[in-house]
Amino acid sequence: MNSGTVHPPLDQNSPYFLHPAESPSNPLIFLRLNSQNYTNWSRSISLVLESENKISFIDGSLPRLEVTDPMYATWGRCNTYVLSWLHGDLNHVSELYEELYSAKQDYIARFLRGLNDQFATTKTQIMLLKSLPDMDTVFAMLTQQERQLNLSVDTPDSRILYAANSGHNSTRGRGRDRGV
Known part of the structure; x- marks a missing residue:
């Protein structure tokens, strides 16, 4: 590495940079995803990930590194941060899916009765x-x-x-x- 190059985890413009105040347990946004606010939630989380220079971890522009790549551990650490930030909301998506499944099952049972x-x-x-x-x-x-x-x-x-x-x-054609 020459003297004019900053190591990516230390470069504030790098997607590998993690600010000392960032923590995987701190939520990025306080808008909790529900069945009616996906558009607002998606926009909010995208803006925050963009401002944190981490959007490339979810939009595909920063590919997963090979295990043999010297930056793999750094990539993995940042990826884990992004996943943990999204994890709470993704768990909530699972809860919403279960609610939807239950509602459809109830609808079918009522129809049959x-x-x-x-x-x-x-x-x-x-x-x-x-x-x-x-x-x-x-x-x-x-x-x-x-x-x-x-x-x-x-x-x-x-x-x-x-x-x-x-x-x-309305469900026809969705698989x-x-x-x-």
Whole structure:
């Protein structure tokens, strides 16, 4: 290293610089992520990470170093700081996901309880599953039973089943097997 070069962990303009007052246990922002403030939270955390010169750890512009790189330990330390700053909010995201999953399961259970007796067999089979399937799967199972019962598409029961599900197709196209 020549005399005009500052070692990256000591250079205040380097993403590897950690101010002595920084701590992985200190939150960067006091806005707690919830289901309604993602945009504000995302903007706040991005601004703070930018001001701390750490945004490159999450936007992909600073790639993970190889273990053999002499700066790997420094990169790992800074990366750990960034992860710990985000960790509390990411744990909260997990809690929000669990709430959403529970709400969807409750919605499906209420839907099934509201079905008339002709769907009792399929309703029982679905309710006995370890976890309730998504609404598209429930609807497909009920439609299959309806076909087996040779119900006409124009019967009132079929129209009720269709109407009950028609407002729920907002999850279509977002993937399957996510458990929600």
